[in-house]
Amino acid sequence: MTTIKDIAKVAGVSITTVSRALNGYSDVNEKTRQKIINVAKKLNYSPNTLARGLVMQKSKTIGLLVSGISRESVKDNFTFEVLCGVNERASLLGYDLILFNTNTTKQREKTYTQLCKERRVDGAIIQGIKKDDPYLTEVLESNIPCVLVDIPIRSNLVGYVTTDNKLGAKKAVEHLVQLGHVHIGMVNGSEDAFVSQERLRGYLDTLEKHGIDIRENWVVNGEFEEAVAEQQAYELLKNNEEITSLFCASDLMALGALKACKRLGRSVPDQISIVGYDNIVLAAYSSPQLTIVGQEVYQIGYEAADLLIEILENRSTNMERYLETELIIRETTAKSHE
Amino acid sequence: MTTIKDIAKVAGVSITTVSRALNGYSDVNEKTRQKIINVAKKLNYSPNTLARGLVMQKSKTIGLLVSGISRESVKDNFTFEVLCGVNERASLLGYDLILFNTNTTKQREKTYTQLCKERRVDGAIIQGIKKDDPYLTEVLESNIPCVLVDIPIRSNLVGYVTTDNKLGAKKAVEHLVQLGHVHIGMVNGSEDAFVSQERLRGYLDTLEKHGIDIRENWVVNGEFEEAVAEQQAYELLKNNEEITSLFCASDLMALGALKACKRLGRSVPDQISIVGYDNIVLAAYSSPQLTIVGQEVYQIGYEAADLLIEILENRSTNMERYLETELIIRETTAKSHE
DNA sequence: TTGAAAGCGCTAACAA
């Protein structure tokens, strides 16, 4: 493997000059630079980022911590879309991504800080962890720059990208109310997820605003999983026949609710209206197609990378970024027949 | 940031001893080791993998080159599933993953070898590149251990994981023939993809075996994209009304073909039977649900990582791994009415 | 069982 030492020898200069020439410093004779560049090319030189990282104390890498990289999570494109967005922006700005798996027991032996420090990542992007995750406290305690996806926590080194989840939920429930629904249940995700709390807030506020009675047992938790949501929706609808519509805190869970309706013989949207949340690819392919509150997931990842790198390069201005949500009306909502 | 130097000072030993103690060498007094471990813990020490990588000449990282990490490709879970499998196996064996984006123009400035050499990855896994991709020749010329997904090329440092694509295609076409179809078209991917060539081979062989005339213009290329496939299938079916069934070289393209049938007012499977290939999540959610030849994509990624690490650690036995495919009959195929 | 010293490939003071 060629090193700058080899180049120096062949070009007849010192390694310092080679380093300077290759890094575009101005204080090197243009002729010398050309010679060095030519030699480098001829010797097929690639800089060693490990060595560079060691001395510069930064690695030009971003750690991506995601919990959704397991066999089961393949359905949920959310994780993948975030990853695509992050990757796009990071690679454009000259950063590489290193993937940390946070859900295998193996990795769990290491703390967040250890993961980041060992690899000397310049910063991290975290997605898909819950409010009670020990990683979260670590994020705040460590002095590693970090951007959180959908968790509104900030410090001088920690920012976040999210959508206004309360508003998003409002859009969904408002839509149902406009269609004449008054008996609206909710399939929420997990009590430990920030987005769930916010979406619940939006749901409750909207009902209240319209003077609709709140029934606490009409809110169930589907753990963001299709199967759990199906079961929860099944029982909810079975035990409360007056419910005519369901607001689900994720598309995957809405898909589960759809299955529950099928099992119960309730037609969607004639008897039950369903609104999902996220805009995963599947939502447009189900039958009937899901009415949803959509977020630009790819963009979330993109912004997360952009914000993190701003922080890293001290150009950070605002540590919070909010993206828009949009109600997309498809086939699972209709007028209430009551 | 704590270093072994700090630990040495506090523990009152040399850095050599610290290094040996922490790395589990046997030639260090158990008492000394305990003391060192305690100090390390107290000082919150994390080893610097950059420094270690620099001196050991290996980084315990695997480079993952995928072309499918762009905004458009979000639908195609194939990439993501491979990634999940790779990640699972790699992290279990103590390797981290570094993601290289091969499709932004930015990254294209760098060659495959440069990418790998700069980051000093121990090996690479490549997925989603075409037969004419310059990266491919580089893979063989460079001396970087590498595992290819779905590209059967091998050398002493290059292996691959794939399925028997010819056999997979045979299963699909055989299924159609058994249903009485004799006018079978094919929506292939790209002439530059190995899998496409193999699947075409399987298609042709099966037709021949059953004495069915081969019509060359009944094979179109959908570029593995839904929209292109839709247009190609549309024209194919429109101009050749005798066609009663379509074998598509990917699920996404089968989805496109499904749309084409809708546009043409041909009902699936009554008038047209369709078979897809891959087993992406969407395939089970479309309406009607796709009959497909499925492959265990997650497993492909898993095996790729496993094989690569075997090669890296010189335990490599066989450089080729083949996984099974399986015909999954769902709703898009039915008996021919001819 | 331990330590001194060299060196992995690079950058950056500082001096010339």
Added chain:
DNA sequence: TTGTTAGCGCTTTCAA
């Protein structure tokens, strides 16, 4: 404009 030198944090001979 260039070179000398030190050092980033670690592993590893070699010697004690």
